[in-house]
Amino acid sequence: xxxxxxxxxxxxxxxxxxxxxxxxxxxxxxxxxxxxxxxxxxxxxxxxxxxxxxxxxxxxxxxxxxxxxxxxxxxxxxxxxxxxxxxxxxxxxxxxxxxxxxxxxxxxxxxxxxxxxxxxxx
Amino acid sequence: xxxxxxxxxxxxxxxxxxxxxxxxxxxxxxxxxxxxxxxxxxxxxxxxxxxxxxxxxxxxxxxxxxxxxxxxxxxxxxxxxxxxxxxxxxxxxxxxxxxxxxxxxxxxxxxxxxxxxxxxxxxxxxxxxxxxxxxxxxxxxxxxxxxxxxxxxxxxxxxxxxxxxxxxxxxxxxxxxxxxxxx
Numbered sequence: 001x002x003x004x005x006x007x008x009x010x011x012x013x014x015x016x017x018x019x020x021x022x023x024x025x026x027x028x029x030x031x032x033x034x035x036x037x038x039x040x041x042x043x044x045x046x047x048x049x050x051x052x053x054x055x056x057x058x059x060x061x062x063x064x065x066x067x068x069x070x071x072x073x074x075x076x077x078x079x080x081x082x083x084x085x086x087x088x089x090x091x092x093x094x095x096x097x098x099x100x101x102x103x104x105x106x107x108x109x110x111x112x113x114x115x116x117x118x119x120x121x122x
Numbered sequence: 123x124x125x126x127x128x129x130x131x132x133x134x135x136x137x138x139x140x141x142x143x144x145x146x147x148x149x150x151x152x153x154x155x156x157x158x159x160x161x162x163x164x165x166x167x168x169x170x171x172x173x174x175x176x177x178x179x180x181x182x183x184x185x186x187x188x189x190x191x192x193x194x195x196x197x198x199x200x201x202x203x204x205x206x207x208x209x210x211x212x213x214x215x216x217x218x219x220x221x222x223x224x225x226x227x228x229x230x231x232x233x234x235x236x237x238x239x240x241x242x243x244x245x246x247x248x249x250x251x252x253x254x255x256x257x258x259x260x261x262x263x264x265x266x267x268x269x270x271x272x273x274x275x276x277x278x279x280x281x282x283x284x285x286x287x288x289x290x291x292x293x294x295x296x297x298x299x300x301x302x303x304x305x
Contacts, residue, residue: 014290016290016293016294017262017290019293020258020261020262020289020290020293021262023242023243023246023262023293024164024243024258024259024262024263025263026160026164026263028156028160029155029156029159029160029163030156031152031155031156034151034155034159034173034176034177035148035151035152035155037177038148038151038155038177038180038181039144039147039148039151041177041181042144042147042148042180042181042184043144045181045184046142046144
């Protein structure tokens with residue numbers, strides 16, 4: 001009930017209200033391709049979002065593929081070294097371990113690609 | 123299912139939120155672009171800047187549409203997004219400041235529209251603060267209720283009413299209401 005009274009009070013217009021309405025009155029703005037332009041940007045945003053993660057994953061995978069394969073191939077040797085001898089750590093094939101720097105670079109690039117795609121999206 | 127012009131705003135919003143339906147959002151843009159652009163054009167008095175801001179506002183709306191809870195009208199929510207976009211842009215850019223300064227020093231000289239009525243509007247807008255300007259435009263150009271304006275401009279309804287009261291006092295000072303030609 002109170003809100004109805006308030007709404008009624010808002011609808012009662014005095015001279016200033018009418019003058020202000022006249023002052024602010026304007027014709028509708030024609031579209032003139034505005035909607036199409038907004039929708040083009042929206043669709044671009046959708047595609048960027050859809051593609052950014054797969055691209056980032058693909059790039060990250062490409063960079064980390066080599067050290068990853070090395071890591072996988074070393075596992076049997078590593079396990080046999082550990083379980084074959086109680087003190088076999090000195091015989092580990094350290095040379096074939098994936099290099100830490102390569103992995104760090106790969107991870108950094110992956111982060112950069114993800115962040116870059118977010119910036120592009122914004 | 124494609125968006126139909128007859129669907130109401132809430133239905134279109136639901137489609138966008140549930141299915142990222144771009145065609146439904148396109149219908150919302152087509153339906154409300156005039157209101158949003160008019161609001162921003164009156165707020166900035168610069169058509170190019172206003173249309174850029176309107177584009178940004180609709181993109182923000184696309185991102186934030188899931189936050190629309192269906193309380194109040196969709197256009198009220200959209201104008202809130204537009205006003206927020208305007209305020210954010212103003213903080214980032216000096217361009218608006220330059221336009222505002224030009225308007226303040228040359229009432230009616232901006233020539234963004236060419237009728238006498240708009241010259242009056244420029245004179246009126248020039249004496250309002252930015253907050254007053256936004257509230258008066260939302261009320262008299264966009265036709266929002268006091269409650270909707272409060273939500274859009276993030277202020278209590280009492281403040282909205284006092285701003286409108288002050289605006290009316292200013293128009294009384296600037297224009298001779300008795301002689302002013304209105305609808």
